[in-house]
Amino acid sequence: MNGTREPCAPPRGAADFCLSCVLTTALVVAAVAGSFAYLGIDFAAFFSAGAAADMGRFAASFFPPDLEPEFLRKTAYGAIQTFAVALIGTLLAAAAGLLIALPAAGRHGTAAGRLARFALNLLRSVPELVWATLMVLAAGLGPFAGVLALALHTTGVLGRLFAEAIENAPPQPEQSLREAGSGGVAAFVYGTLPLVWAQAVAYGLYRLEMNIRMAAVLGFVGAGGLGQMLYFHLSIFQQAQAATVLIAMLALVLAVDTLSDRLRGWMG
Template identity: 65%
Template sequence: MKRAGGNLFILCLLLAAIAASFIWLQLDLSALLTADGRRQMHDYAAAFFPPDTSPAWLLKLWRGALETLAISAIGTLLAALFGALLSLLAAGRMGAGARAFCRLQLNALRSVPELVWAALMVLAAGLGPFAGTLALALHTTGVLGRLFAEALENTPSAPAQALREAGSGRVAAFVYGTLPGVLPQWLSYTLYRWENNIRMAAVLGFVGAGGLGQMLHVTLSLFQQSKAASVILAMLAMVLLVDALSGWIRARLG
């Protein structure tokens, strides 16, 4: 009975917080239901149809999709490599001091959103896919490094310890005793982040990082809704294909 009262109190607090948020932000949901608002939304959405399917534009879409795919793949690969290296420090394999410092670095990398990293990289490396690749690599390194480190911490140490007692070195004990236990998890995490980075690579184009996102930004800025619709459909198709491929690979690994 006491627990039920506590849960009811927490629920009331959440409802009060939601109501206070609406009041503080002055959200007027009735504006969506006005005749003028519905008409403007309908007119804008109708301008996206039919999508532009001209051969010249489809060829540009194909090149943009490949560029987006390359940005996400290379960014994820770099993040997996650096994340694996940093995870050794973050898991405490090199001492408590290195662990604390490395975890601070990983927290800093992933706390900065990809769009912010992309804006910084565009200033440093210029417009184009290189900036998007660096932005994804930096943020994803923070994410994968932390996940890899947690996987290492949760892996049984008995196989590696047995190899050390048998005379193996630290590197050999890790490669043959620890790595086989964490590698499936590491690959699964990497594939999942690749799925996310496909979507994010499409968004990074809004700050000039190349790919389909940059094409979408340009077409929307020029009010070319039919071309923008085809870009959106290309994004959707690419995400669905990569999601299916990644899910199939993870199922095989499991």
């Protein structure tokens, strides 16, 4: 030994990681470039002076909005209907999601857990617009189809979130109640549910905010509310009336967001 130390070779893991990053970045860039090439978007025409003038004239056609008392009453009724569709759909989804979350959290065996998780994955993998289209065909035009569409999709989302919350809850309180002779339902209600209740309500309020926006969109496929009004007036080129409906949508979303934030702050 001559007392000198040989330089250490760089770890192979770092080199492999960098290579993976380069390959991933190249694939993403190629996918983005290929998407633009496949779609054939004419950006030159989009940013031309003529296109800007056309967009300006189209935007100007929405002003001033229609503020006639009769139309305002009709719009207010549509806003109430939109809120009711979102609220009822969310409440139904919260109840169904909690019921499915129990087996999904592994409380009724492995087979039941896998079946429940498959059902939740299926429900939330289908977008609300697709559910609404199917429900319109099954139940007819109107807000009932919107309620069913929101309830089906939101059940899949809330059920998964509720199941994860139940799985992550400390098991000691429920186990203590069971050892003291309490039944399974009572042990869950008094031992686990209080630990996840605030989180579950927060999830429900967040989904209500999202469902308010989606309920307005579902009207485009005949599910009632402001969306159906907006589609009708745009289809016959009544931009002033459409502007009033858009303002009502914005006001409704802002009101629900504000109320939801205050409720979450009060609960927190």
